[in-house]
Amino acid sequence: MKLLVITQSRNRAGRTVQVKKEVNADWIRVGRAASSEVLLADPRVALNQGLILDRDGPVYTEGEVGNLTSTTKRAVRSVRLNPGSAVDVGPYRITVLDTPEGYSGAITVELVRPQEDVAPEFMARANKLTLRSLHLPKRWVALGLFAIIAVVFFLLPAGRVLDLPWKGEQSIAMASDRFWNPGPVMLAHQPIELKCEACHEEAFVQVKDGSCLECHQKIGHHVGQDMQPAALFQGTRCAECHRDHKGVKTTHRDDDRFCVECHKDVRGRANGAQSQNVSDFEKDHPAFRLSIPVDKGVKRVRMGSGPIEESSNLIFPHEVHLDPKGVRHPDKDKVKLDCAACHQPDASKRTFEPVTMQKHCQECHRLEFEPAVTKRQVPHGLPGDAITVVNEFYANLALNGVKDSFEKAFGVPGEGLLRRVGQPSDAQRQNALALAGKKASQVSEELFEVRVCRTCHAVLKQDGPDGKPVWNVAKIRANNTWMPHARFDHKSHAQSKCADCHDVAKSKRSQDVAMPKVESCRECHAGSQPSEKKVTSNCLLCHGFHEQQHPWDPGFKPKGKTRVAQGAAGDR
Amino acid sequence: MRHQSILEYARFRWLKGALLLSVASAAVYIWHDPPLKPYGGTWLGYTLGTIGALLILWLVWFGVRKRRYATRLGTAQGWLSAHVYLGTALLVVATLHTGFELGWNVHTLAYVVMCLVVFSGFYGVYIYATVPHLMTANRGEDTLDGMLMQVADLDKEIREKALSLPDQILKVVNSSLDGTRIGGSFLRVYTGRDAGCPTAKAVRDLPEVGKRLSGDTAKLNHEVYTLLLQKNEILQRARRDIRFKARLDLWLYFHVPLSIALLATLSAHVISVFLYW
Numbered sequence: 001m002k003l004l005v006i007t008q009s010r011n012r013a014g015r016t017v018q019v020k021k022e023v024n025a026d027w028i029r030v031g032r033a034a035s036s037e038v039l040l041a042d043p044r045v046a047l048n049q050g051l052i053l054d055r056d057g058p059v060y061t062e063g064e065v066g067n068l069t070s071t072t073k074r075a076v077r078s079v080r081l082n083p084g085s086a087v088d089v090g091p092y093r094i095t096v097l098d099t100p101e102g103y104s105g106a107i108t109v110e111l112v113r114p115q116e117d118v119a120p121e122f123m124a125r126a127n128k129l130t131l132r133s134l135h136l137p138k139r140w141v142a143l144g145l146f147a148i149i150a151v152v153f154f155l156l157p158a159g160r161v162l163d164l165p166w167k168g169e170q171s172i173a174m175a176s177d178r179f180w181n182p183g184p185v186m187l188a189h190q191p192i193e194l195k196c197e198a199c200h201e202e203a204f205v206q207v208k209d210g211s212c213l214e215c216h217q218k219i220g221h222h223v224g225q226d227m228q229p230a231a232l233f234q235g236t237r238c239a240e241c242h243r244d245h246k247g248v249k250t251t252h253r254d255d256d257r258f259c260v261e262c263h264k265d266v267r268g269r270a271n272g273a274q275s276q277n278v279s280d281f282e283k284d285h286p287a288f289r290l291s292i293p294v295d296k297g298v299k300r301v302r303m304g305s306g307p308i309e310e311s312s313n314l315i316f317p318h319e320v321h322l323d324p325k326g327v328r329h330p331d332k333d334k335v336k337l338d339c340a341a342c343h344q345p346d347a348s349k350r351t352f353e354p355v356t357m358q359k360h361c362q363e364c365h366r367l368e369f370e371p372a373v374t375k376r377q378v379p380h381g382l383p384g385d386a387i388t389v390v391n392e393f394y395a396n397l398a399l400n401g402v403k404d405s406f407e408k409a410f411g412v413p414g415e416g417l418l419r420r421v422g423q424p425s426d427a428q429r430q431n432a433l434a435l436a437g438k439k440a441s442q443v444s445e446e447l448f449e450v451r452v453c454r455t456c457h458a459v460l461k462q463d464g465p466d467g468k469p470v471w472n473v474a475k476i477r478a479n480n481t482w483m484p485h486a487r488f489d490h491k492s493h494a495q496s497k498c499a500d501c502h503d504v505a506k507s508k509r510s511q512d513v514a515m516p517k518v519e520s521c522r523e524c525h526a527g528s529q530p531s532e533k534k535v536t537s538n539c540l541l542c543h544g545f546h547e548q549q550h551p552w553d554p555g556f557k558p559k560g561k562t563r564v565a566q567g568a569a570g571d572r
Numbered sequence: 573m574r575h576q577s578i579l580e581y582a583r584f585r586w587l588k589g590a591l592l593l594s595v596a597s598a599a600v601y602i603w604h605d606p607p608l609k610p611y612g613g614t615w616l617g618y619t620l621g622t623i624g625a626l627l628i629l630w631l632v633w634f635g636v637r638k639r640r641y642a643t644r645l646g647t648a649q650g651w652l653s654a655h656v657y658l659g660t661a662l663l664v665v666a667t668l669h670t671g672f673e674l675g676w677n678v679h680t681l682a683y684v685v686m687c688l689v690v691f692s693g694f695y696g697v698y699i700y701a702t703v704p705h706l707m708t709a710n711r712g713e714d715t716l717d718g719m720l721m722q723v724a725d726l727d728k729e730i731r732e733k734a735l736s737l738p739d740q741i742l743k744v745v746n747s748s749l750d751g752t753r754i755g756g757s758f759l760r761v762y763t764g765r766d767a768g769c770p771t772a773k774a775v776r777d778l779p780e781v782g783k784r785l786s787g788d789t790a791k792l793n794h795e796v797y798t799l800l801l802q803k804n805e806i807l808q809r810a811r812r813d814i815r816f817k818a819r820l821d822l823w824l825y826f827h828v829p830l831s832i833a834l835l836a837t838l839s840a841h842v843i844s845v846f847l848y849w
Contacts, residue, residue: 032713043717043718043721044718044721044722044725045718047713048713090725091721091725113725113728121750122723122727122749122752125752125753125754125756126720126753126754126810127755128755128756128757128761129754130817130818130821131761131762131818131821131825133755134755134761136758136825138824138825138828138829141825141829142829142833143832145830145836146832149681149840153678153836153837153840154836154839154843154844157844158843158847161847161848162847178677179676179677179681180677180678180848182611182612182673182675182677182679183673183677200847200848200849203847203848204846205849206849243607246611246673251608252608253608257605
């Protein structure tokens with residue numbers, strides 16, 4: 001089929017313009033689609049609006065024609081294009097012309113209802129079709145949110161640190177700068193929680209150690225600062241281990257990682273380190289070191305490298321005192337003693353009160369020097385004081401003693417000088433003085449060397465400046481704190497028997513040391529990793545990081561309370 | 573050529589990239605042994621925070637990039653694919669950056685706003701994966717403009733034909749001609765409905781009113797009724813179309829302002845953290 005298509009339109013001047021086009025096809029497509037042979041470029045027309053077919057002459061048909069196996073969905077309209085007739089296709093009108101020579105037909109296509117003509121009032125009611133056309137705010141919401149957040153969450157609180165016009169207006173800043181607080185500070189820091197500048201002194205500068213040390217003045221360095229290994233900690237800030245705002249309980253982690261990092265090879269890290277390498281209490285911990293008082297100061301001895309003896313200068317067999325049958329008592333029959341008879345917890349319950357003569361020994365070990373006559377005792381302490389008391393007693397007895405006491409004490413008939421009738425003669429006075437002096441010397445010697453002092457003390461007899469003998473009682477160095485830097489708490493071990501750790505029942509000498517070995521602790525304590533039926537134990541359970549001075553610092557002087565008894569024979 | 577979703581762009585290149593970033597972050601997080609507990613201030617915290625902040629800036633830059641039609645730096649499709657997948661990975665990176673430490677503060681606010689942005693983005697992806705199909709099916713061969721013009725055309729035809737109908741019918745028809753509207757309010761645009769649409773009412777009422785007619789008037793009435801039916805059908809399609817368009821748009825009214833708000837909270841978070849270092 002050969003069709004002449006004349007597209008007719010009007011130019012701006014209102015003159016009719018025609019474009020002729022020859023179409024040669026069996027099916028001529030009519031529609032908005034660009035591939036249509038008869039192109040009706042108007043949105044009101046479908047892409048494929050219709051077809052012009054040859055049915056013994058051109059026929060315009062619209063809709064789905066279907067085939068033998070399907071029904072049509074839409075009604076089909078077919079119009080035979082007879083010359084002179086016209087078909088409205090959407091806003092277009094197709095007018096059929098007389099068929100020219102050589103053609104199957106000829107049509108004119110003209111837009112008869114242009115878009116601008118169409119119902120402007122309806123279009124006015126249909127002009128707000130998108131959210132944008134409704135002026136739904138996007139940009140303003142964005143800018144508004146940005147501004148609110150910037151002011152409330154930044155500019156107002158920043159007034160506390162930055163030089164902003166409202167700097168110093170506490171009420172404004174306080175109201176909102178808690179929004180900057182990343183989390184609760186630990187309990188001890190809560191009094192200064194809202195005082196940010198207490199720690200954050202300078203804007204954009206990390207918290208300085210000085211802020212911490214302002215309160216924590218007495219915190220110890222891990223090693224002496226004059227020590228070379230202090231260089232290991234050069235530039236290390238408090239905050240590297242201690243992070244606040246991480247909950248109310250703690251600022252640091254309680255595990256072994258930091259310790260082990262250096263102490264797994266502590267000698268490699270620090271020349272001259274005396275401690276041994278350690279990586280875990282259960283698997284790799286050296287034997288304990290004991291601090292033992294010696295002639296001058298205290299020495300530290302590692303257990304396991306040979307027998308360790310204490311040189312307390314005291315004569316004391318635990319075995320005798322802990323005899324299950326009991327020990328003799330001057331008044332009672334026999335008394336059974338237990339550990340608590342002498343070792344009483346101190347106020348902290350962590351360790352023990354020092355054992356003293358007066359409190360713990362003297363009830364049995366009485367310092368009576370003339371039991372036949374008196375229950376008086378010599379004072380415990382300086383030998384000279386004891387001798388004076390003895391001298392005075394016998395001098396008084398020689399002077400004032402009644403007959404019974406005089407005879408029992410001196411072993412000769414008579415009574416005190418002043419009790420005799422008449423004025424004593426010179427010879428009598430000399431006699432009485434000699435008697436008292438001789439007896440006092442005898443009793444003193446017996447007191448120091450045989451009967452009383454000697455029981456517990458090492459006693460050395462020497463000649464005094466006036467030719468009279470003096471007795472030197474060896475100074476007592478009773479140890480009270482064996483591991484001064486271990487955080488051992490007896491109270492929290494109260495469920496155990498003393499003997500579980502301190503085996504003294506068979507100890508015959510005071511030199512025996514009854515401190516537990518690391519293996520004893522390991523019976524209950526595991527290392528940093530949990531172990532069945534054991535207490536998981538990290539370094540910090542027993543050791544402190546911030547000791548005033550670290551034990552391996554040669555300048556270190558253990559400072560246990562009453563470590564070494566003072567005085568000639570100890571004040572106790 | 574088969575349509576390729578931005579989700580499968582370049583054989584899931586950005587999905588792989590995002591997975592790699594997420595898995596690597598998680599692996600380092602698990603391996604990491606912080607001084608006290610994981611949080612934004614450890615070296616890993618700073619690293620993840622930096623990655624997260626740079627990702628956010630880059631993701632926000634998409635709003636600029638998508639308007640730069642002339643740029644030759646990647647394709648818009650590739651950028652969108654990366655935007656979606658790396659935005660998802662940001663969720664992992666930022667969560668690990670927090671160390672699961674959340675509270676009532678600007679830091680958590682930044683995190684929450686970021687999550688809102690990402691989740692509104694997820695919703696956008698869902699919308700863009702489902703609505704365009706429906707939109708195409710609804711439009712058929714028409715455009716929205718075409719539909720409106722068809723309605724206007726029908727109006728003109730109806731007006732001409734209805735002139736000689738009885739007043740009672742003319743009134744019904746005129747209310748459709750003069751009162752029918754599309755869109756105009758958020759509710760009508762977003763629901764795609766107009767409960768009081770005069771055309772729908774006319775279609776409901778006309779058969780009843782027209783029962784008493786006969787002869788040519790009845791035939792004319794029938795023609796007018798047919799045109800009103802056509803108009804009503806087109807109106808419904810047009811309303812569905814603007815509803816679909818609104819759904820395609822609405823999530824951006826959250827996604828974009830929240831992204832800008834995120835820039836503010838992120839800045840407040842970063843600056844305040846270093847101000848009180």
